[in-house]
Amino acid sequence: MRRTMAKAALHTAANLLFFALIGTALLAITYNLTHDAIARSEENEKLKLIAQIVPTAEYDNDIIKDTAQLAADELLGNDAATIVYRGRLANQPSVAVLQAIAPDGYSGKINLIIAIHSDGRVGGVRVVSHKETPGLGDYIEIAKNSWINVFNNASLENRNWKVKKDGGSFDYMAGATVTPRAMVKAVHKALQYFAQHRDELFVQSVPTKPPGKEKKK
Amino acid sequence: MTSQEMKDIFYNGLWKQNTGVVQLLGLCPLLAISNTVVNALSLGLATTVVMALSGSGVAAIREVIPNEARIPVYVLLIAVLVTIVQLLINAYAYPLYLVLGVFLPLITTNCIVLARAEAFASKNGILASALDGIAMGLGLTAVLTILGGIREILGHGTLLSGIDLVFGEAAKSLVITVIPNYHGFLLAVLPPGAFITLGLLIALRNWLNLRAEQKARTEAVPISATQAA
Numbered sequence: 533m534r535r536t537m538a539k540a541a542l543h544t545a546a547n548l549l550f551f552a553l554i555g556t557a558l559l560a561i562t563y564n565l566t567h568d569a570i571a572r573s574e575e576n577e578k579l580k581l582i583a584q585i586v587p588t589a590e591y592d593n594d595i596i597k598d599t600a601q602l603a604a605d606e607l608l609g610n611d612a613a614t615i616v617y618r619g620r621l622a623n624q625p626s627v628a629v630l631q632a633i634a635p636d637g638y639s640g641k642i643n644l645i646i647a648i649h650s651d652g653r654v655g656g657v658r659v660v661s662h663k664e665t666p667g668l669g670d671y672i673e674i675a676k677n678s679w680i681n682v683f684n685n686a687s688l689e690n691r692n693w694k695v696k697k698d699g700g701s702f703d704y705m706a707g708a709t710v711t712p713r714a715m716v717k718a719v720h721k722a723l724q725y726f727a728q729h730r731d732e733l734f735v736q737s738v739p740t741k742p743p744g745k746e747k748k749k
Numbered sequence: 750m751t752s753q754e755m756k757d758i759f760y761n762g763l764w765k766q767n768t769g770v771v772q773l774l775g776l777c778p779l780l781a782i783s784n785t786v787v788n789a790l791s792l793g794l795a796t797t798v799v800m801a802l803s804g805s806g807v808a809a810i811r812e813v814i815p816n817e818a819r820i821p822v823y824v825l826l827i828a829v830l831v832t833i834v835q836l837l838i839n840a841y842a843y844p845l846y847l848v849l850g851v852f853l854p855l856i857t858t859n860c861i862v863l864a865r866a867e868a869f870a871s872k873n874g875i876l877a878s879a880l881d882g883i884a885m886g887l888g889l890t891a892v893l894t895i896l897g898g899i900r901e902i903l904g905h906g907t908l909l910s911g912i913d914l915v916f917g918e919a920a921k922s923l924v925i926t927v928i929p930n931y932h933g934f935l936l937a938v939l940p941p942g943a944f945i946t947l948g949l950l951i952a953l954r955n956w957l958n959l960r961a962e963q964k965a966r967t968e969a970v971p972i973s974a975t976q977a978a
Contacts, residue, residue, distance in 0.1 A: 544818045551810075551822045555829040562833045569840035577843065639851075663851050667784040667904075667938045675911070707935060 578645065578660065582617060582629055584674070585647040585656025590627050591619030600733070602630075607725035609633035609641075609718055618734055625650045625734035628726065631660075634718035638710040639663045642672070644718060646683075648726045650734075657683040657719055669711035679705065679712075683719050688727060693720040755880060762884025768861045769892025770947070770954045775861035779893060780943040782852050784904065787911040789897030790890065791845060792852055797886025799834055799856050800865060803827045804882030807870035823866045824857075831857045848911065861885065892950065899946050904938035906931025 579596060586595065598618045604611050610633045619627035627649050634642040642662040647655030657680050659672050671677035682702055694700025695712050704712040726733070768774050778796070783789045806826050814822050835853045839846045846853070856862065865885055870878035901908055906928035913921040936942045 540815070540817075544815045547813075547815055547818050548821060548825075551814075551825055555825050558829055559832055562836050566836045566840035570836070570843075573840065573843035577847075661847075666781065666788070666850070666852075707939070 581645055581658040581660065582647070585645070585658055586619055586627050586629060590649075590655070591621055593618075593620045593623075595619045595629070600735075602733075605725060607721040607728075609635045609721065616733060620734075627655055628733050630722050630726065632718050632722045632725075634714040636710075636714045636717070637662060637664055638669050638708065638714075639665065642711070642714060642718070644715070644722075646719060646722045648723065650730070651687075652689075652723065652727060652730075653685050653687045654683045654719065654723065656681070657715075664711050665708070669708040671705055671708070672711060672715055677705075679703070680715075686719070686723075688720075688723050693717075754877065758877065758880050759884045762881065762886075762888040763891065764888070766885075767888040767892060767954070768885055769889050769896075770951045772861070772864070773951075774864055775859040775889065776947075778852050778855055778859055779889070779896070780940050780947070782849075783893050783896040783900060783943055784938055785901045785911055786894055786897040786909055788848060789893035791849055792856075793886070793890025793893040795834060795838070795849065795853060796856050796859060796862070797883060797890055799827070799830055800862055800882035800886040801879045802830045802834075802882070803862055803866055804870040804878035805875045806830065807866040808873060808875045808878035811871045819871065820863075820867070823863055823871075827862050827866065828857045861889065892947075895950065896943065896946055900937045900942055902927050903934050904936075904942065 582595065595617050598620065599615045600618065601613050602608070602616050603613055608614065608630065610631070614631040616631075617629035618625065619629070627647055629645055629647045632644045632646055634644060640663045642664065643660040644657055645660055646657050649655055658674060659680065662670070662672065664670050664672065671679050674680055691702070692700040693702075693716055695702045695704045695709060695716055697704060697709055698713070700716065702712065702716050762768075766772055769779055775796075778792055782792045803823075803826060807823055810822070810826075811819075831854060834856075835846075838849070838853065865881060869881045873881070898908060901910065906926065908925040908927055910924050912923050934942075937946070
């Protein structure tokens, strides 16, 4: 009696294992087949976004190829190295496209790209991906709303970097304040990062993180 | 399979056992994504594909799975299928992937998929189960789209906004502005608006059903009996 029960349990376990293996194999195959296409579409999407926030008149170099790797930085909100795209006009730095993360969105991280002119003004901000509530917090997408243009031409000096509800200069929409608060904070920090690293950003070598900035909040 | 059986499957999925307004299963995505027609339709169709695949998958392996292990195996199968569909949409329909976002992987947790696997596919053949998945999925899609349409008109004053995300810039001209210069009605956009609208849809469906039943009953009564009364 006990033997048959053990046998049945083993049989069940073997079955589960079998289907888990088949499932894993199927997923591994699909992942490998689609991996390149996915990477390509994400890259294309990024380039399309860059084209939206950096007018072609602002650079005459191949901005997609002129990149440098940036170490993770608390001001960029990330914990992995990112790429900065650099635009130059007649070999003079004109615009940098940074990738930053707003870590405190309503439901997780909001991935941003931010174009900053060499004089410290924001060229434009776009959301690459987010998990904010559809119909509520997703007005940060340019496809849904033009709200994100509030950052255009903002600089550290000419704005009070808070949403209006907190006494700052940035509009927000009723029903969702956590999202714009996170966005304002992230863009503000990215501008501070730019101000601190402006010169290193445009040189060909990799800007290294100052040792003092290692610690996390 | 006879054509009568096929008819029954579709009648069940689209009306009699409609997942959205009768079984009330899978309300989480129903309420969350039904704020515009395009969102609702996209998620409904993605769910339909998953349900057709999971139905036939479950039907194909129902003979070999031991009874005690069937639920975990179904869940595993559904999760694998959803992930595959998600990867494929991500790779080959990237704008659609951006539209559906987090709700695509959440199809796995939509209890209607597991419910049909357990209630129908585990007892029926591959073809019938695939059809059941399609019928149930289309029933859900219909409810989602109607809900999305009502909420989009009330909430944004438009129809089909965001269609360019699915079909490219050219489709932007298909967006219909129903109420020009509309300032929006937040309640319709928020989840409570979805609950209220869904409640009204359920009431409408019950009323239509009741009326059809009453009509059938009065027609069945012989004329002499009506005259006597």
